[in-house]
Amino acid sequence: MHKQKYTLILFSLITYLMSSCSPSNEDIINTAREKMQAGKFSEAVSVISELVEKGVEDPSLYNMRGVAYFNLKENSKALTDFDKAISMKADDYRFYYNRGNVKRTLNRPESAVEDYSKAIEFEQGEYEIYLNRALSLMAAHNLSESIEDFNAANELSNGKDANVHFYRGKAYMVTEDFEKALSDFNDCIAITPENAEAYYGKALAKINLASGEADKETCSVIAKSIELGYQPATQLQESYCKEK
Numbered sequence: 001m002h003k004q005k006y007t008l009i010l011f012s013l014i015t016y017l018m019s020s021c022s023p024s025n026e027d028i029i030n031t032a033r034e035k036m037q038a039g040k041f042s043e044a045v046s047v048i049s050e051l052v053e054k055g056v057e058d059p060s061l062y063n064m065r066g067v068a069y070f071n072l073k074e075n076s077k078a079l080t081d082f083d084k085a086i087s088m089k090a091d092d093y094r095f096y097y098n099r100g101n102v103k104r105t106l107n108r109p110e111s112a113v114e115d116y117s118k119a120i121e122f123e124q125g126e127y128e129i130y131l132n133r134a135l136s137l138m139a140a141h142n143l144s145e146s147i148e149d150f151n152a153a154n155e156l157s158n159g160k161d162a163n164v165h166f167y168r169g170k171a172y173m174v175t176e177d178f179e180k181a182l183s184d185f186n187d188c189i190a191i192t193p194e195n196a197e198a199y200y201g202k203a204l205a206k207i208n209l210a211s212g213e214a215d216k217e218t219c220s221v222i223a224k225s226i227e228l229g230y231q232p233a234t235q236l237q238e239s240y241c242k243e244k
Contacts, residue, residue: 025056032064041068059085063095070102078102093123097132104132109139127156131164138171147171162191162198169201181205196228203236214240 028051035044048065066081082099089095100115116133123129134149150168157164169184185202188195203221207214214222219241225233 025051025054029061036064036068039071041071044068045072057088059088059092059095062088063092063098066098066102070098070105075102075106091122093119093121093126093129096122097126097129100136101132104136104139107139109136112136113140125156127153127161127164130156131161131167134171135167138167143171143175147175159187160191162188162195165191166195166198166201169198169205173201173205176208178205178208182209194228196225196230196233199225199228200230200233200236203233207236207240 028047032044032047032051035041035047045065045068048061048068051061052065062081062085066078066085069075069078069081079099079102082095082102085092085095086099096115096119100112100119103109103112103115113133113136116129116136119126119129120133130149130153134146134153137143137146137149147168150164150171153161154164154168159165165184165188169181169188172178172181172184182202182205185198185205188198189202192198199221203214203218203225206218206221210218219237222233222237222241226237
């Protein structure tokens with residue numbers, strides 16, 4: 001679930017250069033934008049590279065191409081382009097956010113946190129930055145600060161992003177705050193009732209709150225998780241629901 005959201009977030013924060021260009025360059029940029037929107041990232045790279053090779057130097061071009069490379073899973077090239085964009089314009093939060101996303105993909109959570117923190121210096125209103133920093137902090141085993149960022153993301157998103165509830169629920173499970181975990185998994189399910197793992201998390205939270213017991217309601221939650229395709233829930237069912 002999060003992977004899809006993550007790509008959409010990154011794509012939605014693309015900046016397109018539409019000034020300081022000759023009409024022919026603007027046409028090329030429009031073409032690149034159309035390629036990006038159509039998911040034709042390889043073609044977008046070729047179009048943007050044409051401008052770069054012509055000597056057009058603008059951080060937005062490198063940012064756009066970096067996003068295309070990211071979607072092509074060419075992460076080293078994406079990092080190079082985001083580095084270039086930042087070297088040309090060091091106060092644009094989007095460049096740091098995008099570079100942080102690449103670093104998180106590369107399992108470099110501490111470095112990703114640094115980039116997200118830099119992005120927040122320039123923009124405090126985008127909840128996705130807090131969400132992705134929270135995920136990186138979780139990966140770095142910094143749960144207290146991670147939960148603080150989830151809280152900020154939840155407030156900025158008006159509680160409407162299922163990913164915030166789902167991953168904060170997982171963080172609460174690790175810290176053994178099962179009441180809050182259960183609440184978050186319930187909220188996640190209310191927004192995305194197809195999230196099989198959220199049912200699994202809900203069942204685990206209920207079992208822990210019941211001192212290791214599972215009632216019929218909990219077993220029905222486990223069954224729902226299995227029905228939706230989350231296979232680890234089968235072991236939970238075998239352990240707690242044989243007599244239910």
